[in-house]
Amino acid sequence: MLISTDASVKAQHDAVRNFVGFYDFTHKLLEVTGEDAAAFLDYIFVADIANLAAGKARYTTMLDEKGLIIDDVIVFHLADGLYWVSTLFVEELIRWLDAHKKGYAVKYKNITDDWKMYSIQGPKAKELVNVVVESPVDDLKFFSIVDNSMGDAPVKVARSGYTGEKVGYEIYIAADNVELLESKLASEAEKIGGIQVTEVDVMAYTLATEAGFILMTDVLECNPFEVGFEKTVNFDKDFIGKSALELICEVPPSRTLLGFTVEDDEARIYGGWKGHLVLKGSEKVGRVTKYTRGFTAGKNIGYALVETAKAKVGDTVTISGVPAVLTDRNFI
Amino acid sequence: MPDTERLIPNNTSDVAQIDEDSGLHLFRGMITPWDKIKSFKETYEFVVRHAAMFAVTWTNANKVIEPDYEKRQSAMSDQWAEEMDFMWSEDDPMGAKGMFLDRFAIPPFIKEGSYLAAIYADKGDEQTLLAGHIWQASNDRFEKEIHWCPFDIVGPEACDVSQGGGSHFCIGLSGQPLNTFNPERKGCGDRYCHVVQETRDKYDEHPNADGYEWEHWGPPVSGMRKEGAEPIKTECEHLTTGTYYSPTGTKWTTGELYRDFTMWPMAYSTTVIGGLRRTGKFDDPATMEIVKVMFDTAGKMQFAEWNTRKSIREWLGVPESVEDGRVLGGYISMIFQARSLEWRFAEFSEERVVIDTDRVTFEMFGQYPELTPAYIAYFDAMAKVLVNTEWIVRLDEENAPEGMARFVIEKGLYGFRRQKPGYTFDDGSEVCDAD
Structure with missing residues (x-):
């Protein structure tokens, strides 16, 4: 069955875009502490972490020595010497940190089981969060995180999300208290036309793809320049993969992660590591990494990693026998 | 660490290491007593086909030992279903669940659903050299298409065991009752083999749900399409690229897939044995x-x-x-x-x-x-x-x-x-x- 015809997926997607949707979006969480925590994370990730103010967060990637992306994370600076790293690959991250710890005075531990995170996204997200937590979040800036509470339960509220919504929050609560949060969200969301999102397709694909957000499977064995992340890289500091990346960025990237649209709503296309071939004429120019329904955009959309010399935005290509148009990665 | 700048072009299966002393390329595979070396790719294909040949013989023996198809199939399928129920149960008695959730980097927010089955099955298929791809992996529906199966000579009895067992894996992980279909079992000669799983919460119980769990085939409640312009795959890509990435982006080298296959290579022989023991x-x-x-x-x-x-x-x-x-x-x-x-x-x-x-x-x-x-x-x-x-x-x-x-x-x-x-x-x- 095509996602485009799935009424449940559409309803949940539309709820987020038009009202508010909330859902358990717990990722894996690594706590990093120590006097060298900032410097260590600055070395591990490509973005500027050392100068990240307390209460702020930053999206960044982690590269291997060849300059290839091996993880994308959000780093939260909670307090002096205290950081959280939100990732989906915490075990691999720990192994990587172990291998590159050198002499840094830093400790880290997997705290995934200790915390749950609910994402609240959509035009009425602020309204919903404000009735759930004690202190209003009206002034909370994008990619900021603050302490708050829900009754007696302490929470952390971050202004962030994976939907492309201008208004979106992520509430972190101790795992033991998550049912309180879920029931409160459920009862209050209903009053303002919000719903609980349960479809993985909505949480991870339809909303995020419309907004240009990537999954790791979109950027496997890519460097930041191939996927439009050049501005996230801070070359004014040392980081793992820097020397390789400096060589790489001397020439334009040979591949680019673009979007594509398909007019045929019934087109069957698959993505992933071995996704559908993208053809221009009869020539292979790339592969599909992701394909889903852009319910707000009103058409089926996806991403493709294409050879820069052979394909560009605006080109008409063929995927799975149907015409597609290469686009930028933001569809809304 | 292998010097990847000196990789052999088009080398299969990440075997290209350079011996530091001699500067020669190192390869893995089998070697005969008369020093004939077989490549890693050939070795992998050899061991999978050997397992299939063995399974054919056990399966055919089973047809003589137990001529009644229903009794024979039920014995195998029920046995494997029970084993899957145990292995993937809430208590996680063998640690399989924990290992799966970690190794496949399953996000905590995906607690259940067909998505999990898709992830697990895809890796299992790739390590058994079943070439194909996932069409859909959502909460409530999973569809996979297989083009090439070294075990196709075993026939649909093996497929029926596999689907029944696979659905119990899902039930163990997700707790959801499922409609499970293998609408075409390639042993019957159809070139495209689809497996579809639908949760009954969303798609209701299938009209054919009465009867044996292992005989659910054709067509799913949600329908199915087979047309597509992609060419038939005749081999898994990891045999050429040396790498497999799961739908969550976790990585296996083809060497690791080989290792995982050879840890339990005689499946479909053991399912027959399990069924015979059961009766x-x-x-x-x-x-x-x-x-x-x-x-x-x-x-x-x-x-x-x-x-x-x-x-x-x-x-x-x-x-x-x-x-x-x-x-x-x-x-x-x-x-x-x-x-x-x-x-x-x-x-x-x-x-x-x-x-x-x-x-x-x-x-x-x-x-x-x-x-x-x-x-x-x-x-x-x-x-x-x-x-x-x-x-x-x-x-x-x-x-x-x-x-x-x-x-x-x-x-x-x-x-x-x-x-x-x-x-x-x-x-x-x-x-x-x-x-």
């Missing part, structure tokens, strides 16, 4: 006799034709002068290498070949001792055609080193000759029974 068939000595006869046939058929015999000798690099048990010993050593068994030649001469292998691993963590007599029958039969009928293969329990299975290839009498009671041979013996 107490092994209490009847005739059961094992039927198995041995089947494997005797299989072994003889494998190399009886002169061309086949000639080509396997060429494949092994056997010198023309070698026309003895070493030919079979060489072939058996390839099987043992491909299965990643600990093994060695205790003797390798014109008169005798003795091969030892770790018995526990050989019998799948010691859980399937029934495999050994099947292998003996198989190898013994091969000896007759690969060498000649003067040769036998036997298991030497008495002289085997501790923990090892010792296979002896030597000259010996073969066959059962019964004479009229009271008749004596010249040597005074009555009945010659070399079986």
Whole structure:
């Protein structure tokens, strides 16, 4: 069955875009502490972490020595010497940190089981969060995180999300208290036309793809320049993969992660590591990494990693026998 | 760390390392006693097909032992379903769930659903060299298409076991009742093989849900389409690229997939054995006799034709002068290498070949001792055609080193000759029974 015809997926997607949707979006969480925590994370990730103010967060990637992306994370600076790293690959991250710890005075531990995170996204997200937590979040800036509470339960509220919504929050609560949060969200969301999102397709694909957000499977064995992340890289500091990346960025990237649209709503296309071939004429120019329904955009959309010399935005290509148009990665 | 700048172009399966001392490329695979090297890719294809051949023979034996299809299929499928229920239960008794959630980087927010089945099944298929792709992996629906299956010769009975067992994996992980379909089992000759799983919460119970769980096939409640312009895949991409990435972006090298396959290579043989045990068939000595006869046939058929015999000798690099048990010993050593068994030649001469292998691993963590007599029958039969009928293969329990299975290839009498009671041979013996 095509996602485009799935009424449940559409309803949940539309709820987020038009009202508010909330859902358990717990990722894996690594706590990093120590006097060298900032410097260590600055070395591990490509973005500027050392100068990240307390209460702020930053999206960044982690590269291997060849300059290839091996993880994308959000780093939260909670307090002096205290950081959280939100990732989906915490075990691999720990192994990587172990291998590159050198002499840094830093400790880290997997705290995934200790915390749950609910994402609240959509035009009425602020309204919903404000009735759930004690202190209003009206002034909370994008990619900021603050302490708050829900009754007696302490929470952390971050202004962030994976939907492309201008208004979106992520509430972190101790795992033991998550049912309180879920029931409160459920009862209050209903009053303002919000719903609980349960479809993985909505949480991870339809909303995020419309907004240009990537999954790791979109950027496997890519460097930041191939996927439009050049501005996230801070070359004014040392980081793992820097020397390789400096060589790489001397020439334009040979591949680019673009979007594509398909007019045929019934087109069957698959993505992933071995996704559908993208053809221009009869020539292979790339592969599909992701394909889903852009319910707000009103058409089926996806991403493709294409050879820069052979394909560009605006080109008409063929995927799975149907015409597609290469686009930028933001569809809304 | 391998110097990737010096990788061999189009090298298959991440074998390209450079020896620091010699500067030569290093390869993995099998090697024959006459120094013929087989590539890693060929080794992988060899071991998977060997497992399939073995499964065919067990499956066919099963058809004789239990001619009733429903009883036969139920025994296998129910047994495997039970094992999956146990393995993937809430208590996680074998740690399988925990390992799965970690190794596949399953996000905590995906607690249940067909998405999990898709992720697990895709990796399992790739490690078994089933080439295909996932069409959909959502909460409530999973659809996978397979183009190439080395186990297609086993037939739909294996597929039915697999789907029934697979759905119990999902139930264990997700707790959701499912409609599970294998709408076309490729053993029936259809080129595209689709597996579809739908949760009943969303799609309701299928109209065909009555009946055996393992016989759910055609069409899913949500419908299915087969048209697409992509070409048929004839092999898994990781055999060329050296890497497999799961739908969550976790990575396996093709070497790791190989290792995972050889940890439990004889699936679909073991499902048959499990079914036979479940119905107490092994209490009847005739059961094992039927198995041995089947494997005797299989072994003889494998190399009886002169061309086949000639080509396997060429494949092994056997010198023309070698026309003895070493030919079979060489072939058996390839099987043992491909299965990643600990093994060695205790003797390798014109008169005798003795091969030892770790018995526990050989019998799948010691859980399937029934495999050994099947292998003996198989190898013994091969000896007759690969060498000649003067040769036998036997298991030497008495002289085997501790923990090892010792296979002896030597000259010996073969066959059962019964004479009229009271008749004596010249040597005074009555009945010659070399079986």
